[in-house]
Amino acid sequence: MAQKKRLFLPVALLVFLVAGVQAQVGMRLTAEHQRYLRYEPIELTLTLRNYSGNTLVFGDEDGTRGSLDFIIESQTQKVTAQLDPDVNPIADIILAAGASREVKLILNQLFDMQRNDVYKITAVLEHQRLPQAYVSDVVTLEVREGTVVTERVIGIPAASERELIRSLKVSLMLFHESHGTIYCLRVEDDEHVYGTFRVGPYISGSKPQLDADGSSAIHVLVQVRPRLYSYAVYGLVGDAVKLRQQRYYKPSGGVPTLSRDPGYLKILNVSPAVEGVDFRTGTENWKPRFQQ
Incomplete structure (x- = not known):
């Protein structure tokens, strides 16, 4: 992200000034x-609409300087530290008169939000050409730890035969989401968390199956409906674990099983599920995303 230059007035005074002022920029902040x-990515969407009658350029030159900040209050009243005060999430954005724009950002890449807490978040927008700063509505969200169901350690293929072999801990966890209990996957070592994913809902009597193949890709098979299973493959790409493949299957001839009997990982007792026939994609809180 590009760097920003801080502008104008303290945040407390900005909030006071915005009250009662007709907005020249509309702001709506939402959380997924x-x-x-x-450690799960906290993705927020900020929708901006320009009512100023002028094009707003968020740059570094005189007349274009603008920034986006956040006010974060926590239930424990502890300070939520900003990881890099110079990062400006809306640098280089051009917002034409009357236009709207969605800005998506990962909040815990900007602020340290690792602790268990309840957070109230407000976005604050400033621009050199606007007489006031503007604030969004408040978004309230909660960060909690899960319960480990199973875990295993996998090695990472080394670049040479002499290189020290790195290892990662892969944990399957139960997490009590606001709409029910779900399974999550976390990949980490002693220093970093490389990925945290929602993999499927908790269904009594059905336990997700977890394994790793010869290239250390992580395979997860989980039941998501009475006759529907999700199969996902995760792999380390650079310094992050990403979802590389995700498919749906239905039972066929027995209980679906993740097996390595032939020497490689495969799914037994399944047939491909057809979207629109066997299932429909929706807004389930566990549904994984495909990442390039």
């Missing part, structure tokens, strides 16, 4: 979920 597992 109400509750997040620790």
Whole structure:
């Protein structure tokens, strides 16, 4: 992200000034979920609409300087530290008169939100050409830890035969989301968390199956409906674990099983599920995303 230059007045005074002022910029802040597992990406969407009658350029030159900040209050009243005060999430954005724009950002890449807490978040927008700063509505969300169901350690393929072999801990966790209990996957070592994912809902009597193949890709098979299973493959790409493949299957000839009997990982007792026939994609809180 590009760097920003801080402008104008202290945040407390900005909030006071905005009250009662007719907005020249409309702001709406939303969160994807109400509750997040620790280290899970907290994705927010900020919708901006320009009512100023002028094009607003968020740059570094005189007349274009503008910034986006956040006020974060926590239930524990502890300070939520900003990881890099110079980052400006809306740098280089051009907002034409009358236009709207969605800005998506991962809040815990900007602020340290690892601790269990309840957070109230407000976005604050400033621009050199606007007489006031503007604030969004308040978004309230919760960060909690999950309960480990199973875990295993996997090695990472090394670049050479002499290189020290790194290892990662892969944990399957139960997490009590606001709409029910779900399974989550976390991949980490002693220093970093490389990925945290929602993999499927908790269904009594059905336990997700977890394994790793010869290239250390992580395979997860989980029941998501009475006759529907999700199969996902995760792999380390650079310094992050990403979802590389996700498919749906229905039972066929027995209980679906993740097996390595032939020497490689495969799914037994399944047939491909057809979207629109066997299932429909929706807004389930566990549904994974495909990442390039």
